[in-house]
Amino acid sequence: MCMGVTAGAYILTLFAMKYKQRVLGLILISPLCKAPSWTEWLYNKVLSNLLYYYGMCGVVKELLLKRYYSKEARGNAQVPESDIVEACRRLLDERQSLNIWQFLEATNERPDLSECLSKLHCRCLIFVGEYSPFHGEALCMTSKLERHQSALVEVQACGSMVTEEQPHAMLIPMEYFFMGYGIYKPVKLSVSPRSTLSPLCISPELLSPESMGLKLKPIKTRIPMKV
Template sequence: MCMGAMAGAYILTQFAIKFSERVTGLILISPICRAPSWNEWFYNKFMSNLLYYHGISDLLKELLIHRYFSKEVCGNINLEVPESDIVRSCRKSLNERDSINVWRFLQAISRRRDITENLKSLECRTIIFVGDSSPFHNEALHMNANLGKTCSSFVEVHACGSMVNEEQPHAMLIPLDSFLMGYKWYKPYRFMGIPRSPIGPRCIAPELLYPENMGVKLKPIKTRVSPLRPRTQKS
């Protein structure tokens, strides 16, 4: 069972396509599957040059942080909204990174190839999380639409950036619980009306994924339910 975000999701998807017998499921956060758009390529090129000549500067850190997180957690000096703990932690982590390694990463991610056609051969179950403020939102939608015959589930988290697992981890709990129930790795409680896996024989009602039905206070999330296919279901 593999879990990865953005470039990590891209790598794990390729691994699952090549070694299908070794992967039973994918948990992907703001995944990418196409070659960079011109906007992303230019953005990466600008950051690479900035990094090459000036190292990990304050400007570079701001560009990376806004790629990862939404405005809600990045804060706003003019509105006197402080940045969140996760952003401060990310900023500190960037200070500790070797600039040449970050430069090599940006170079590699800018040269990635399109794996859309290969997605049709993906055999394992997949769940995709993405924030509606993520710059990779369209990438996640494109990937979900091209996942061949595999069972998949798509969860969009409102007011969230790319790193859903860091920014709103609680929004992942119920969808992940339902996703893992499809593998029967634990015995569910014995009562009527228990929701099944969203990619199992019967589809979990999308309204069960809203905060008022979760018992916790979360920003709303939503699922996109696709038409049924023969013997499989995509939600």
């Protein structure tokens, strides 16, 4: 059972397609599945050149943070940035510029997987933030996968790093995902789910902040309904 974020999700998707017997399920957060668009390619090239000539400067950090976190998390003149973004900023100072440069170059050269996703036979639970620059890729990936094998949860007011910004928004979808494998068993279950990703298992009502007892932005779900 594997979980990956952005480029990590891309690598795990490749792994699952190649080693089908070794992967039961995938939990993918803001996954990549297509070759970079010309805007992303140019964006990465600008970052690469800045890293090459200036190292981990302030501009590079801001561009990277913009890619992974929402405006709410990054803050503004009136609202301070969140603790998560502050921690990420400190971590970026500790990273070697060469490693980040190589990561961006590899990301820019990734092949398109969208037409090969039919080879992915394991079940997939996909999370994506509303403001993630990879939102379109998550939608594309969901459209290419078998409808009964995948579910997409869109988290509003969130960037690419759903795991960091709104981790509680992932709880109930993951509980029902694991339930289908017998990994998670609730004390009481009024419905016996036929499928991990069936509408009976993950409904918009269950994913509401009220049902979770949390103060979260609303969560949108895209789950195919049986006619």
